[in-house]
Amino acid sequence: MKTKYIIHFLTAAILFTNVATASVYKNQKEDPDKDRIIVYVLKNILSRYHYVQKDLDDNFSEHVYNTFIDGLDPSKRYFTQNDLKEFSQYKYLIDDQIRESNIDFYKLVYGRFLEKLKKAKTTYRTLLKKPFNYNKNEIIDVDYEKIPFAKNEDELLDYWRKQLKLSIISRIESAESDQAEKAEKDKTFKKKSFTELEKEARTKVLENMDDLYVRIDELENSDWYSTFLNSIVTGFDPHTSYMSPKIKSRFDQDMSGKLxxxxxxxxxxxxxxxxxxxxxxxxxxxxxxxxxxxxxxxxxxxxxxxxxxxxxxxxxxxxxxxxxxxxxxxxxxxxxxxxxxxxxxxRDVVELEETFVKSSIVEKNGKKYGIINLPKFYIDFSDLDSRDAAKDMEKEIERLKAENVSGLIVDLRDNGGGSLKTAIEIGGLFIDKGPIVQVKYRGEEPLVKNDTDEKIQWDGPLVVMVNEFSASASEIFAAAMQDYKRAVIIGGKQTYGKGTVQNILPINRFYEQYPTDLGALKMTIQKFYRINGGSTQKEGVYSDISLPSRYSYMEFGERDLDGALPWDKVKQASYTPKNSYSNFADVVYNSNQRVLNDQRFQKINEYAKWLKSNQDDNILSLDYREFKKESIRREEEVKKFQEVFKFESNLTFNSPKYEYQLFKKDTVLKDKRVAWHKNLKKDIYMNEALNVLSELQMKKEYSIVKH
Missing domain, CATH: 2.30.42.10 (PDZ domain)
Incomplete structure (x- = not known):
C-alpha cells in the first residue's frame, strides 16, 4: 500500500496523545445493523491502514474476550467463573466473528451483564440493611485486575460484602479523624459513637450505590457497545480507540485548548x-x-x-x-x-491563553537567563493562519533576545505532545537546517522530516527540561536536540516513551450511505524515530542529567501499557551534530555530583524508593482496629516525607518587559504570572537546570562530524 494512497483516506491532522477516554452515548435505542456496520468498517480500516499488520487469530480473539469482560466488570462484581465458562465457547472464535461482522459474543456477554446488574441492586441493598462484623479478622485484595472472578454466586456475594464493608470502614475512619480534629479545636464538641458513625456511613454508602445504579440504568446498548468496540481496536495497540461522536467532540475541544x-x-x-x-x-x-x-x-x-x-x-x-x-x-x-x-x-475559567507559550527572566551570577514554558505543541488545524506553538516560540525567543539573556531553558515537563508540524518547526529554531525526526508507515522506508529554514532563532546555550510525563512531540524535540548535541536534557531518568502517531478517521467516510454519525477511529498509522535511527517507543528519551523524582523506581509510561508496540530502530538519517559546547561533559559531571551530594535530592530518592516498596501493597484488613492502625502507620510514614519537596531559591523570576504593558489592562494575567514565578522560585528542578545553564560554554567554532 503506497503512502499517497493511504493519505487519500486519512485526515490532515497528525496528532499525538497519550490519554484514552471511554465513549458514551445516551438514551439511544439498540440498532443491530448499525452495530454490525461499525464492526465491519473498523475491521477494514484497521486491516488496511494500521501501522501493525495484525493477524485476526486466536491470540487476538483472546485479547478481545478478556478486555471486553474486564471492561464491563473491572471490580469483579458481576460475573462468576461459571459465567466465564459459558462465555469461553467464543474465546477463540471472536476473530472469525469479526471477519463475518458477527456480534454473537457481544450479545451473550452483554445480555448476561444486564441480568447481573438487576441482581446487583438486590444484593447491595440486602447487605447494607444491617451492620457488618467489624471485628472479624479478614482481608480484602483491592488489586481487582489480578484477583480471579468469583467461583460461584456464594463467593460473588462475599466479594460484594467485602467491598461494601471496606467502603463503610473507610468512611468511619475518616469521620473519626474529622471528629478528633474538631474536638481538638472545640473542647465542647460532642463526638458521635462508633455505632452512630457506622449507621451514617452505611446509609451514605447505600445512597451512593443507589445513585450509581440510577446512572447505570440511564445507559443503553450503545454505551456498552463502545466498550466492546474498544476491546477490538486496542488489540492493535493501546493508543488506537473508537470515539463516539460525543467523545470526538470533546477531543477536538481538548486539542484546541478550550478547557x-x-x-x-x-x-x-x-x-x-x-x-x-x-x-x-x-x-x-x-x-x-x-x-x-x-x-x-x-x-x-x-x-x-x-x-x-x-x-x-x-x-x-x-x-x-x-x-x-x-x-x-x-x-x-x-x-x-x-x-x-x-x-x-x-474553580475558575481555564482560559485558552494558559495553554500557550509563556516566558520568564531570571538573573543568576550577574547574567540574565530566559525560561520558556511550553505546555503542549498546540495548533488549530482548522485555521493554520492562527497562532500555534512554533510561531509563539519564535516570537518569545525574539523578545528574550531583546532583553539580552545569556541562555535559554525550554521547559517541557508534563507536556503530553500535540502537533508533529509544530515539533519540527520548533526544532528548527535551534539549528540552521536538517532532519528533526523520521516517520514510518507500515511496510515502507522511513521519511525524514527536515527543518528547511536556515535561520537560527537561538544559537546560545540551551537546556531542555523533561519529566516522566513529557511525551510524543516533546520527545521528538528533546531527542533532536540531544542527537544534535545542541542542548543538555535534564529531568527524570526517561520520558514517557510514546513513539507512535495517531490519526482521526470519521467512520462515515468509509460508509457514506449511513444517515447518522457512526463516530470516529483514532488509529496508529506511523511510528516516529530519532534522527540517530532509534525509536522513542517505550524507551523514551534518557536525560543527560537524571534527577531523582517520585517516579524514579516505579513502573510508568508507555512501557507499562499492555500491548504497547516494541522499540526498534531504522537507518540513521544524514545529519551533522553541532557539538555546540566546549565543556558539555564537565557540566554534566558537575551536575551529577551536586545532585549526588545534595541532601534534598537524596531525600527525594529515598521517597521514590519508599513509593516503589508500597506500589504493590493492595491487601487491606477489614478488621476495623487493624484497618485504623494501618492507616495511622501509613500516615506516619507519609509525614516523614512531607517536607521532601520543600525548597526555595534566592532567585527572583520576572516577566519579560512586554508583559508589563499587558498587566496594566489585565490584572488577572498579572496574578497568574505572579503565581507562576512563585512556583519557579520553589522549584528545585528548575534551580538545578539554571545551575547547568549558567555553566555551559559555547564553542567559538562548532566541531563538524558528518554522518
Missing amino acids: EGIGARLQKKGMYTHIVELISGGPAWKQGELEAGDIILKVAQGDAEPLDIVGMRLDDAIKFIKGNKGTEVKLTVKKIDGSTKVISII
Missing part, C-alpha cells in the same frame, strides 16, 4: 478516576496540591457532604467536579504514596 473546570485532564481506569495531567495556569495547577497520578475518591461542593465517585462513569464524575467560577470544590484524593488527602480548589 473547563479545575484545569485537569481525567482518565477512567477500572473503577477509579485518575488525574492524568494538570493544565498549566489552571486552578488546580495554581493551588499546587493536586498531582498527576492522584485518584479522586470523593467530590464535595464546598462544605456539603462529599459524594463518592468510585465506580462512577467519567462523564458523571466530571459534572460534579466542574462548576461556576469562584465556587469551591473539595476533592478527596488518594495520593501515589497511598495517603488520603482533601484538597480544596476554587
Whole structure:
C-alpha cells in the first residue's frame, strides 16, 4: 500500500496523545445493523491502514474476550467463573466473528451483564440493611485486575460484602479523624459513637450505590457497545480507540485548548478516576496540591457532604467536579504514596491563553537567563493562519533576545505532545537546517522530516527540561536536540516513551450511505524515530542529567501499557551534530555530583524508593482496629516525607518587559504570572537546570562530524 494512497483516506491532522477516554452515548435505542456496520468498517480500516499488520487469530480473539469482560466488570462484581465458562465457547472464535461482522459474543456477554446488574441492586441493598462484623479478622485484595472472578454466586456475594464493608470502614475512619480534629479545636464538641458513625456511613454508602445504579440504568446498548468496540481496536495497540461522536467532540475541544473546570485532564481506569495531567495556569495547577497520578475518591461542593465517585462513569464524575467560577470544590484524593488527602480548589475559567507559550527572566551570577514554558505543541488545524506553538516560540525567543539573556531553558515537563508540524518547526529554531525526526508507515522506508529554514532563532546555550510525563512531540524535540548535541536534557531518568502517531478517521467516510454519525477511529498509522535511527517507543528519551523524582523506581509510561508496540530502530538519517559546547561533559559531571551530594535530592530518592516498596501493597484488613492502625502507620510514614519537596531559591523570576504593558489592562494575567514565578522560585528542578545553564560554554567554532 503506497503512502499517497493511504493519505487519500486519512485526515490532515497528525496528532499525538497519550490519554484514552471511554465513549458514551445516551438514551439511544439498540440498532443491530448499525452495530454490525461499525464492526465491519473498523475491521477494514484497521486491516488496511494500521501501522501493525495484525493477524485476526486466536491470540487476538483472546485479547478481545478478556478486555471486553474486564471492561464491563473491572471490580469483579458481576460475573462468576461459571459465567466465564459459558462465555469461553467464543474465546477463540471472536476473530472469525469479526471477519463475518458477527456480534454473537457481544450479545451473550452483554445480555448476561444486564441480568447481573438487576441482581446487583438486590444484593447491595440486602447487605447494607444491617451492620457488618467489624471485628472479624479478614482481608480484602483491592488489586481487582489480578484477583480471579468469583467461583460461584456464594463467593460473588462475599466479594460484594467485602467491598461494601471496606467502603463503610473507610468512611468511619475518616469521620473519626474529622471528629478528633474538631474536638481538638472545640473542647465542647460532642463526638458521635462508633455505632452512630457506622449507621451514617452505611446509609451514605447505600445512597451512593443507589445513585450509581440510577446512572447505570440511564445507559443503553450503545454505551456498552463502545466498550466492546474498544476491546477490538486496542488489540492493535493501546493508543488506537473508537470515539463516539460525543467523545470526538470533546477531543477536538481538548486539542484546541478550550478547557473547563479545575484545569485537569481525567482518565477512567477500572473503577477509579485518575488525574492524568494538570493544565498549566489552571486552578488546580495554581493551588499546587493536586498531582498527576492522584485518584479522586470523593467530590464535595464546598462544605456539603462529599459524594463518592468510585465506580462512577467519567462523564458523571466530571459534572460534579466542574462548576461556576469562584465556587469551591473539595476533592478527596488518594495520593501515589497511598495517603488520603482533601484538597480544596476554587474553580475558575481555564482560559485558552494558559495553554500557550509563556516566558520568564531570571538573573543568576550577574547574567540574565530566559525560561520558556511550553505546555503542549498546540495548533488549530482548522485555521493554520492562527497562532500555534512554533510561531509563539519564535516570537518569545525574539523578545528574550531583546532583553539580552545569556541562555535559554525550554521547559517541557508534563507536556503530553500535540502537533508533529509544530515539533519540527520548533526544532528548527535551534539549528540552521536538517532532519528533526523520521516517520514510518507500515511496510515502507522511513521519511525524514527536515527543518528547511536556515535561520537560527537561538544559537546560545540551551537546556531542555523533561519529566516522566513529557511525551510524543516533546520527545521528538528533546531527542533532536540531544542527537544534535545542541542542548543538555535534564529531568527524570526517561520520558514517557510514546513513539507512535495517531490519526482521526470519521467512520462515515468509509460508509457514506449511513444517515447518522457512526463516530470516529483514532488509529496508529506511523511510528516516529530519532534522527540517530532509534525509536522513542517505550524507551523514551534518557536525560543527560537524571534527577531523582517520585517516579524514579516505579513502573510508568508507555512501557507499562499492555500491548504497547516494541522499540526498534531504522537507518540513521544524514545529519551533522553541532557539538555546540566546549565543556558539555564537565557540566554534566558537575551536575551529577551536586545532585549526588545534595541532601534534598537524596531525600527525594529515598521517597521514590519508599513509593516503589508500597506500589504493590493492595491487601487491606477489614478488621476495623487493624484497618485504623494501618492507616495511622501509613500516615506516619507519609509525614516523614512531607517536607521532601520543600525548597526555595534566592532567585527572583520576572516577566519579560512586554508583559508589563499587558498587566496594566489585565490584572488577572498579572496574578497568574505572579503565581507562576512563585512556583519557579520553589522549584528545585528548575534551580538545578539554571545551575547547568549558567555553566555551559559555547564553542567559538562548532566541531563538524558528518554522518
